[in-house]
Amino acid sequence: MRREGRNRMSDSSLRLVWVYPDLLSTYGDQGNALVVERRARQRGLDVMRVDVRSDQPIPTSGDIYLIGGGEDRPQRLAAERLRRDGGLNRAAENGAIIFSVCAGYQILGHEFINDLGEREPGLGLIDVVSTRGEGERCVGDVLADCDPALGLPQLTGFENHQGVTHLGPTARPLARTVVGRGNGTGDGTEGAFHDTVFGTYLHGPVMARNPQFADLLLKLALDVNALPPTDDRWYEALRDERIAAATQPA
Ligand code: GLN
Numbered sequence: 001m002r003r004e005g006r007n008r009m010s011d012s013s014l015r016l017v018w019v020y021p022d023l024l025s026t027y028g029d030q031g032n033a034l035v036v037e038r039r040a041r042q043r044g045l046d047v048m049r050v051d052v053r054s055d056q057p058i059p060t061s062g063d064i065y066l067i068g069g070g071e072d073r074p075q076r077l078a079a080e081r082l083r084r085d086g087g088l089n090r091a092a093e094n095g096a097i098i099f100s101v102c103a104g105y106q107i108l109g110h111e112f113i114n115d116l117g118e119r120e121p122g123l124g125l126i127d128v129v130s131t132r133g134e135g136e137r138c139v140g141d142v143l144a145d146c147d148p149a150l151g152l153p154q155l156t157g158f159e160n161h162q163g164v165t166h167l168g169p170t171a172r173p174l175a176r177t178v179v180g181r182g183n184g185t186g187d188g189t190e191g192a193f194h195d196t197v198f199g200t201y202l203h204g205p206v207m208a209r210n211p212q213f214a215d216l217l218l219k220l221a222l223d224v225n226a227l228p229p230t231d232d233r234w235y236e237a238l239r240d241e242r243i244a245a246a247t248q249p250a
Pocket of ligand 1: 068069071075103104162
């Protein structure tokens with residue numbers, strides 16, 4: 001899953017870019033930046049975190065880019081600005097690691113339905129197309145078994161979306177739902193990934209609920225197979241609580 005010729009971090013600091021916190025940061029998605037940053041620092045890495053507002057250019061030299069979810073109108077504005085800016089596409093060409101949630105995930109695909117009911121072009125960084133679900137909004141806890149190639153434990157998260165995401169041939173499902181709707185297509189898939197570009201419907205924030213995912217992004221950035229262990233008792237307690245909540249009878 002590693003991009004051929006991907007550059008290792010060019011110096012000792014990890015460049016973490018949080019994209020458009022002013023438009024895309026619902027349901028605590030800011031926590032993803034906090035958790036990735038903290039887990040990097042716990043491993044002794046020097047982290048340069050850049051929060052890029054939507055009126056600022058996207059730096060192209062980041063190692064890891066994080067994009068959160070958003071309501072329908074901010075999602076359209078974010079897609080327009082990201083297309084115009086072009087920086088995220090250039091970063092992807094450089095082999096950057098890009099992790100996106102919900103509205104951010106839809107924006108990374110080929111297109112989605114915007115707040116005006118129109119087809120809005122995305123960035124085409126992952127082979128998915130999002131339509132507007134005809135049924136009830138997908139809301140609730142999610143448990144999903146991750147693609148074994150990623151080496152992650154079962155994911156827990158919270159979803160809240162109307163969009164339904166269809167995967168094209170070059171996108172792999174990130175996970176298979178055990179509880180919840182995920183991509184919403186009825187085929188049991190949740191999220192998608194290709195190379196080092198990831199999309200998921202899981203809020204929570206997903207990095208706090210699944211810190212191994214944060215570590216996966218760090219391992220990809222560092223081009224290593226393992227990281228020093230951390231004390232994850234707090235994360236485990238949260239995880240147990242959310243699994244219990246997701247599986248208890250209604
Ligand atoms: N507006 C999008 C949808 O409803 C994304 C929502 C979100 O990011 N939570 O599908």
